[in-house]
Amino acid sequence: MTARPQQQRLPESPELFLRIRHPTLDPREITQALAIEPIQTVPCGSGDSYWIAQLPSSSMREMVEKYRGGVRDLSIVQFNKEDMLALGGHTEWDHRILLQLRALTAEKPRAFLRQIIREGGSLALIVERGEQRSPFVIKRAMATLTELGIELEVD
Numbered sequence: 001m002t003a004r005p006q007q008q009r010l011p012e013s014p015e016l017f018l019r020i021r022h023p024t025l026d027p028r029e030i031t032q033a034l035a036i037e038p039i040q041t042v043p044c045g046s047g048d049s050y051w052i053a054q055l056p057s058s059s060m061r062e063m064v065e066k067y068r069g070g071v072r073d074l075s076i077v078q079f080n081k082e083d084m085l086a087l088g089g090h091t092e093w094d095h096r097i098l099l100q101l102r103a104l105t106a107e108k109p110r111a112f113l114r115q116i117i118r119e120g121g122s123l124a125l126i127v128e129r130g131e132q133r134s135p136f137v138i139k140r141a142m143a144t145l146t147e148l149g150i151e152l153e154v155d
Contacts (some may be wrong), residue, residue, distance in 0.1 A: 015128040016055040016100055016144035018150075027051040033112040034104070048121075055100045097125065097141035103146060113148055123150040 017039075020030055027041035030051045042050040063084060104113060113123060129136075138152070145152055 014130050017052055017126040018055055019052040019124045019126055020116060020121060021048045021050055022116055023048050025049055034109055044076045091137045091139060092139045093136045097138065098144060101144050119151045124153050125150050126153045126155060128155050
């Protein structure tokens with residue numbers, strides 16, 4: 001009798017991941033250029049190199065609760081009052097994704113991401129919905145993803 005593989009438990013809250021594939025780039029160079037620690041890498045040699053990192057993902061509700069709980073320094077989420085006002089009218093998922101893409105739109109990381117695409121690599125933002133299976137809308141973040149050449153994958 002064959003044992004059934006144990007199903008992987010879904011995370012309770014949604015998670016975001018950035019995945020990069022490249023035909024020749026060493027994953028350590030990606031880590032250094034983006035200053036993000038990966039959760040998995042596969043060096044090139046047997047095809048494309050592969051690099052994936054989990055991105056921190058706080059909902060607006062979590063950030064408000066932290067603020068009400070005494071965390072007054074919003075630098076923990078790396079945005080200021082003007083950034084918050086600019087997010088007005090966005091959906092919850094737009095907020096989450098745009099806050100994560102903010103660091104990648106700085107001049108140096110943006111140039112690095114464009115180089116990856118020019119050299120035949122690919123970029124993907126993966127949304128792992130976890131136990132949350134209700135519909136969600138992404139409107140304004142799509143333009144930033146497109147501008148950066150990042151594909152969106154929803155699991």
